Amino acid sequence: MANLDGKSPTTGARRGEQVLQRLREQPPTLWYGGEQIKDVTVHPATHNGVRSLARLYDLQWEQPDVMLYDSPTSGNKVGRSFLQPQTHDELRSISRAMKVWADATFGMMGRSPDYLNRAMTSYAAGAPYLAEADPRFGENARRYYEHLRENDLCLTHTLITPQANRSVNTARQADPYLAARIKEETDAGIVIRGARMLATLPISDEIMVFPSTLLKNQDEDAPYAYGFCIPNNTPGLKFLCRESVDYGRSHYDHPLGSRFEELDAVVIFDDVFVPWENIFLYRDVARCNQAYARTGAVVNMSHQVVVKNIAKTEYLLGLASLMAHTIAVEGFQHIQEKLAEIWVNAETMKAFLRAAEADATLDEWGVMRPAWDPLDAARNLYPRLYPRMVEIIQQMGASGLVAMPTEADVSGPLAEEIKRFFQAARADAHERIPLFRLAWDTAISAFGSRQVLYERFFFGDPVRMAGALVGSHQPQFAQLMDRVREFLKQAKDEAVAEASH
Numbered sequence: 001m002a003n004l005d006g007k008s009p010t011t012g013a014r015r016g017e018q019v020l021q022r023l024r025e026q027p028p029t030l031w032y033g034g035e036q037i038k039d040v041t042v043h044p045a046t047h048n049g050v051r052s053l054a055r056l057y058d059l060q061w062e063q064p065d066v067m068l069y070d071s072p073t074s075g076n077k078v079g080r081s082f083l084q085p086q087t088h089d090e091l092r093s094i095s096r097a098m099k100v101w102a103d104a105t106f107g108m109m110g111r112s113p114d115y116l117n118r119a120m121t122s123y124a125a126g127a128p129y130l131a132e133a134d135p136r137f138g139e140n141a142r143r144y145y146e147h148l149r150e151n152d153l154c155l156t157h158t159l160i161t162p163q164a165n166r167s168v169n170t171a172r173q174a175d176p177y178l179a180a181r182i183k184e185e186t187d188a189g190i191v192i193r194g195a196r197m198l199a200t201l202p203i204s205d206e207i208m209v210f211p212s213t214l215l216k217n218q219d220e221d222a223p224y225a226y227g228f229c230i231p232n233n234t235p236g237l238k239f240l241c242r243e244s245v246d247y248g249r250s251h252y253d254h255p256l257g258s259r260f261e262e263l264d265a266v267v268i269f270d271d272v273f274v275p276w277e278n279i280f281l282y283r284d285v286a287r288c289n290q291a292y293a294r295t296g297a298v299v300n301m302s303h304q305v306v307v308k309n310i311a312k313t314e315y316l317l318g319l320a321s322l323m324a325h326t327i328a329v330e331g332f333q334h335i336q337e338k339l340a341e342i343w344v345n346a347e348t349m350k351a352f353l354r355a356a357e358a359d360a361t362l363d364e365w366g367v368m369r370p371a372w373d374p375l376d377a378a379r380n381l382y383p384r385l386y387p388r389m390v391e392i393i394q395q396m397g398a399s400g401l402v403a404m405p406t407e408a409d410v411s412g413p414l415a416e417e418i419k420r421f422f423q424a425a426r427a428d429a430h431e432r433i434p435l436f437r438l439a440w441d442t443a444i445s446a447f448g449s450r451q452v453l454y455e456r457f458f459f460g461d462p463v464r465m466a467g468a469l470v471g472s473h474q475p476q477f478a479q480l481m482d483r484v485r486e487f488l489k490q491a492k493d494e495a496v497a498e499a500s501h
């Protein structure tokens with residue numbers, strides 16, 4: 001099968017070295033600390049995160065039966081997160097593959113490429129919905145999905161508008177080009193000017209610029225209503241990265257930050273040209289607002305999220321248990337209560353996943369779609385569970401989370417004292433210190449704090465998600481209100497009957 005350029009052949013599932021090579025040859029335009037990053041594979045802010053990303057791609061080939069399947073069009077082996085499942089078994093095979101990636105980072109790289117692979121796979125399956133507006137858009141989604149799958153590219157995405165004035169909608173900001181908007185339209189494509197607030201994992205190949213679901217008014221908001229994908233080195237596209245939480249320290253000192261830094265960036269569109277071939281949605285507010293739900297993208301992204309939640313919670317349970325065991329606090333009742341709390345959270349997430357897969361049904365596009373309610377429950381619950389579990393690590397670790405020598409200390413002049421004063425009930429200092437450094441990087445460090453913020457917000461504002469949940473479950477709520485009304489009526493009837501005796 002030939003590539004989009006019609007010349008080079010596609011290769012299917014990539015290995016880590018191919019990921020690095022492409023990032024070197026077609027670098028995303030990242031701005032960091034006032035300078036453009038020339039090569040993300042060597043820059044101190046990005047190279048460790050890039051290496052972990054590449055490692056995920058290598059993992060595909062270490063477990064090909066779990067991670068890959070045969071492309072229906074090219075014969076290439078391709079990543080399983082691109083599968084459009086027809087059966088329950090195929091659906092479960094996707095979550096098994098996603099779990100391999102999630103476990104590899106303890107769920108700390110929420111944007112492992114499967115997250116957006118599931119989104120784009122859904123958009124392609126729901127292409128007829130996009131084609132209702134313009135047949136080209138449906139065809140574009142299918143073609144782009146094949147391009148992504150057959151080249152195994154890695155995506156970032158951006159949805160929300162800059163946080164300037166949230167009391168008015170996008171179109172009513174003081175500067176009409178604050179939020180990225182359509183500046184002009186030509187026979188060849190459109191030009192976008194403005195910014196989008198955030199894209200996690202800018203150390204990637206291409207970007208999905210999704211519709212925001214907050215558009216309100218067809219006429220006013222139409223210039224902000226679009227969906228497209230473009231390469232991260234497209235002229236005029238700039239990623240302004242936040243300060244990295246990989247401080248260049250060793251794996252010993254910063255075990256998580258030195259490995260799993262995904263980075264986040266504001267995305268600036270400086271008159272970026274987007275060809276029609278890359279556009280899936282255009283100036284259609286109602287369709288933009290519906291696209292996530294109708295194509296199944298939100299469900300399939302949530303499917304990945306709940307798998308990540310399981311991996312992350314299992315990691316926290318292992319960490320907390322090992323801490324308790326190491327300093328011999330596992331016998332205290334409140335420690336057991338806290339361990340039980342994490343265990344219950346893990347089982348809750350597993351139950352949501354199992355229910356979503358067991359109750360999956362074929363959707364209108366012929367794809368086996370997980371049941372939404374358990375996933376919706378999971379995405380509304382986890383933003384509260386994760387900060388609480390981090391709090392538990394702090395409560396259990398106490399001063400052990402700050403009384404922590406560095407790698408340099410451990411091999412420095414105080415080595416003997418460290419050996420003596422950092423011993424634990426069931427570990428010597430050399431075992432105890434790395435464990436507590438890991439707990440620190442989970443619960444205290446900048447890396448750990450950013451994870452808490454991520455879990456609170458990455459899938460949307462929890463307040464507005466709850467509002468959407470209540471709005472969409474009104475028929476269920478009404479049914480349950482009737483049950484209560486019926487009980488109250490019966491009670492009243494009984495009282496009247498008793499009074500008349």
Ligand SMILES: Cc1cc2nc3c(=O)[nH]c(=O)nc-3n(C[C@H](O)[C@H](O)[C@H](O)COP(=O)(O)OP(=O)(O)OC[C@H]3O[C@@H](n4cnc5c(N)ncnc54)[C@H](O)[C@@H]3O)c2cc1C
Binds near residue numbers: 201464
């Ligand atoms: C670490 C991290 C990574 C992220 N990665 C991505 C990404 O890769 N791609 C992407 O597109 N987005 C990403 N996001 C953005 C995420 O979708 C948003 O954070 C989320 O939707 C909330 O929007 P906001 O941050 O603009 O908050 P705001 O909307 O500015 O809200 C700020 C505060 O005001 C309140 N508020 C604002 N408006 C209302 C309202 N109408 N009603 C009630 N309360 C309101 C909120 O509840 C909140 O407390 C990421 C966020 C974080 C923190």
